[in-house]
Amino acid sequence: MVAGTLYTYPENWRAFKALIAAQYSGAQVCVLSAPPHFHFGQTNHTPEFLRKFPASKLPAFEGDDGFCVFESNAIAYYVSNEELRGSTPEAAAQVVQWVSFAIATVPPASTWVFPTLGIMQHNKQATENAKEEVRRILGLLDTHLKTRTFLVGERVTLADITVVCTLLRLYKQPQFPAVLGEVKLCEKMAQFDEMDECEQALAAEPKAKDPFAHLPKSTFVLDEFKRKYSNEDTLTVALLYFWEHFDKDGWSLWYAEYRFPEELTQTFMSCNLITGMFQRLDKLRKNAFASVILFGTNNSSSIYGVWVFRGQELAFPLSPDWQVDYESYMWRKLDPGSEETQTLVQEYFSWEGAFQHVGKTFNQGKIFK
Secondary structure, three states: OOEEEEEOOOOOHHHHHHHHHHHHHOOEEEEEOOOOOOOOOOHHHOHHHHHHOOOOOOOEEEEOOOOEEEOHHHHHHHHOOHHHHOOOHHHHHHHHHHHHHHHOOHHHHHHHHHHHHOOOOOOHHHHHHHHHHHHHHHHHHHHHHOOOOOOOOOOOOHHHHHHHHHHOOOOOOOOOHHHHOOOOOOOOOOOOOOOOHHHHHHHOOOOOOOOOOOOOOOOOOHHHHHHHHHHOOHHHHHHHHHHHHOOOOOEEEEEEEEOOHHHOOOHHHHHHHHHHHHHHOHHHHHHEEEEEEEEEEOOEEEEEEEEEEEOOOOOHHHOHHHOOOHHHEEEEEEOOOOHHHHHHHHHHHHOOOOOOOOOOOEEEEEEEO
């Protein structure tokens, strides 16, 4: 029987496929997705992890026998049994067919759903095109299932598991509670946020407890650095102040890389994705600073950033309001004393430099302050 460890981050729908398959097959899968055992953005960049999984992508699976495999569909296949994979060559081919079909659903689903979440700007024509494609896909599924209970054969297979997990963001439906828990059915399509300022004020939640209240006082005054960064020369004043006063025990530096560059199309939409994240993190501004940069051109771009956070851990898990976007990035904690970190901070804070780690030219940057 297959047994091993699945490395992932919380609520990763791609990991759900393997976990559901394991529920059916009886595979013994231990999940590591949170500190202290697994730090997303740190553990998956360590030399030990990269020796096993050179791509550093999540989810990743390490068997108790030492076998290692990444990519969610491959992991789900490995932890499955013959029944889930397809017990005949014909059934197996059909399972692969539907797994591949599910992959094609991701781009149009993202184009439709992301604007409703504020992750990217709403483009009416792109959204309408995505809706039409999603309707076509769902119509095909509906036609296929009118005379069948399952996509392949008479039992649940990887085809059903993969399609359901892929559709989670788009159309929530009852599924495998051992992994997903109870999922509330969608009652109507999510609406774009068009509330005016008065409505937003009325809808504001009561003031919550400061998530950073447990931390000791720090000598580094972030607001003072922000004032110098906004009003004085970056290289000759702001950066000198930053390194002269930075409290490495009370604050931490992080490097972020957008996980899905293949989904980035028009550069203005990519910039809106960054801006949307900043807006949703508004209450984090007193305890964070960041420079996030878009590199490249239309249909060939990537997003990287350097962040400063209060404390030694990623700040996002401290509040549900801050957790919408951060899982779309890979995070790596930086050593304030290293030459690499000092170069990254200078390049990202000044928007000037070689940016040798990127391989694309500077397009434009955004500052969170």
